[in-house]
Structure formats: structure tokens, C-alpha cells
Amino acid sequence: MPSHLFADRPAPQPPERDAVDALINRTRLLRGDVDAVRRDTSVIDDDDPQLRWQRALCELAVHQLDDLGEHLGQLRDGIPHATTEEPTGEATSADPAEPPTGSLLSRVGSAEWNLLTDEVSWSDELYRIFGRPPGAGALSLDELPSVLLAEDQPLLTSMVTDCLVDGRPIDGEFRILLPDGGMRTLHMMGEPVLDGDGCTASMWAVLRDVSRLRRSQHIMGRTRDTLRRQEETARTEHRMAAELREAVLPPWRDSPPNRGGGTSGLDVATHCLPSGSSDLIGGDWYDALPLPDGKTLLTVGDLTGHGIPATSAMAMLLGALRGMAVAGVGPGAAMGHLNQLIESSAQPTLGSAVCCRFDPQTGTLVWAQAGHPAPLLFRNGVGHPLPAPDGVLLGAASGVAYEQDQVALLPGDVLVLHTDGLTRRSRQGAGPDMLLGLAPRFARARTAKDCVRTVLEEFGADRQGADSCLLVARVEE
Incomplete structure (x- = not known):
């Protein structure tokens, strides 16, 4: 240069x-x-x-x-020539606080320090970059560090020394303080200029406002x-949400162990289908809990939201529901208590749920729902949703009563409980109808696990929907 x-x-x-x-x-x-x-x-x-x-x-x-x-x-x-004359006209009235954009002259200036004559020449643009009136004169190499931030002064001193003593090019950045209190970052590039004897005669540099x-x-x-x-x-x-859900939901995926002392009369299989469009886990749950009186609790539900708040709220509700079922509280009354629990929680939410209680001695299923898709009953190759008793979403209203209904199940019947995210996963958009269309295949299935595999073949590949839980209960023959 x-x-x-x-x-x-x-x-x-x-x-x-x-x-x-x-x-x-x-x-x-x-x-x-x-x-x-x-x-x-x-x-x-x-x-x-x-x-x-x-x-x-x-x-x-x-x-x-x-x-x-x-x-x-x-x-x-080409680079504009440096000058020691005061600029006139608009140059003296330019606002030094912020140069106009898009102009080379407002952002790049040149300077030369003559070591033989002590003459310093700055271009007009350099005065504007430093916010310095031309009448104040250009800064010498000794004066230049005074306008730098204190922590940047050693860097400039080192660059100038290396240039003048060792002949190294200058290439570095430093920050300057403007007279109005502002600050600018300048990129300085320069090199020594040698005389005919090879001695350093001056140092020339281009300073760019970056x-x-x-x-x-x-x-x-x-x-x-x-x-x-x-x-x-x-x-x-x-x-953390995945670990919490794994800790709360039953660890089994096939029929649960019978803790009631007799046969539950049910073959149960479950599955959770994660969402492919979100990295966060929702508040879906399932459970099949053998009760002390020989009956079995079947439940699925879903809370709004994702992540730790949803899974922690799910854990609270599922724990409460299990406790009420063990205590003999019926499905309708249990839904009412869950609704009160949500209302009194620190972080109110909305949720849907279905709660069933199966008696293997009579083959009777008593159930209630809170704004949730009804269980699907499959018998002799035909499927249909159970007529739903009245029930609103959990957390949607205060003091509401949840009705319960009952249906007689026969050996070989298949009962499917699911959260609504499952039926939204179908590319065809068929929803529950597509699930009901699996009835002939359920009739040929020998176990509840075979039925779960059938559902996954149709719905598991498409992960565009939300998180969902599936529970299949087959009445033993």
C-alpha cells in the first residue's frame, strides 16, 4: 500500500x-x-x-x-488525497455523530504521519469520522491514543511500534470516543513508507468506520x-418431561398385572405415539389399574400445553384418579373431583378424559367422560362409538355434574380408548371413521397387542399430528 x-x-x-x-x-x-x-x-x-x-x-x-x-x-x-487544508462548504457542517450511509467518503479516511517533518495530514473524511473540527488540527501519533478507549490504547501503540520499528503492516481495530460521548469502531490498515535509503520516512494508513x-x-x-x-x-x-411421563405412566405395554386376587377378564395393550412436529411432550395419559375389589380402571386423557407444566399436571390428575378408583369412587364422581382439582390448582388448564370401570364378574363397563372422544366398541367385525353421557372439559366450568353410563361387554369384544391426537394423524383426514374401519382386522386379531399393531400400521407412520395415547382392552373369552 x-x-x-x-x-x-x-x-x-x-x-x-x-x-x-x-x-x-x-x-x-x-x-x-x-x-x-x-x-x-x-x-x-x-x-x-x-x-x-x-x-x-x-x-x-x-x-x-x-x-x-x-x-x-x-x-x-481511487483513494481521495489527504490534505492539511481546512475543508469548506458542506464538509464543515456535516453531522459527526453518524455519517450518511452509502457514501464511501463518509466511512473511509486516510492519514499520513511524516516522521522527518512531523507533518500530519488527514483527509476531510477522517476529521468527520473522528468527530473532530478541521480547525483543531490532525492528531499526531503521540496524541492519537488519547481518543481511544483505555483498553484499546496498548493495541494501537503495539501496531504503530511494529510498523515504524520492524516495518510490519498495520491491520487492526480499535474504538474511539467522540467529543459528543459517542463511540466508533475503526479498522486501521497502513504501512511504513521508506525513503531512498530504505529508512522509514512516514507512516500512511487508511481508517475505516466499521x-x-x-x-x-x-x-x-x-x-x-x-x-x-x-x-x-x-x-x-x-x-425432563419424557422422564416424568415414563415415571408416571405404567411401565407395562401389555396386560397389567392383576393385584386384585382374581382374573381381570381383560387383555390390555397400550402405546404412546409421539408428535413429529414438536419437540415438546404433551399431557396425554393412559392407565389400566387392577382395583382391590377385582374390577379394573381404564382411563385415557389429555391436558392442554406441552413440556414440564403439562406432564406435571398430568401426573397430579392421574395420581388423584388412581386414588379415587382404589377408594371405590365411581367414574362420574371422579370426573367431578378432577374438575375441582384443576380449578384449585396454581396453574389452571383445560383437559379431557374418559374413565371406565370394568367388572369381570358381570361384564359391565361403567364409564364417564369429560369432553373426550367416546370409547369405540368393536364386536363381530363392526365398530361404533359408545353413546356418551354428559360431561364438559375439565377446568371449563365450575360445579358441573358428570353423568355416567354403563354397557355390557361380551367375550371377544374389543374396546379402544384414545386421545384425540390419534385421529388427527391420518393423512386422509378420515379421523374416527378410519379407526372404525379397522373393525374386520380387530375381529381377526387374537390379542390386544395385535390390535395395537394394526392401529400403528395405519396411524403410526404419519407423525404430523399431536402426541397421542392408545389403550386397547379385549374381553377374554
């Missing part, structure tokens, strides 16, 4: 002007396209770190393309870090 004043070697020839103009035009077109994307992201939700990071990237890209265009303009037009670029990089880095923290938090919450 030879000095325009003191170098005694010829300057390299500039590239062809037409070629540089073509690059400038291409840069302007690309800048316009990126700016259009930036404008589209300016109306996004500021609460989304992912979108904030995308917007910051667009801002950074626009600033970098501005810099590229300015560099190409400098390559085409404040906007560094601010954009800082915003981008900050939003990226926020996004990473959010993703790490989500992964941790997912793991």
Missing part, C-alpha cells in the same frame, strides 16, 4: 474501469434483493429468537454489501446465542 505522497515506487495500475463497474452493478442488484428480504423480516414477532436471528443476518448482509460496494467504488475512483458492521455482528451473535440457549432449554425440558 504505497503512500500517495511519499512513496518512491510506482503505484500499481488500476483494473479496467468497465470490469469494476460491472461488479458494482451486480453488487447493487444483490444488495437490493437482500434488502427486500430484510424489509419482509421487519414485521416479524420480536419474541421469536429464530426470526430475530434471521433479521440480524439480513441486516449484517446489507451492511457487508454496502461495504463491498464502497470498496469497489474506491477501487474504481461501527455499523460490528453492531450488526453483535446483534446477530446475541440473537444466535439466545436461540442456542432456547434450544438447549427445550432439549432439557423435553428430556
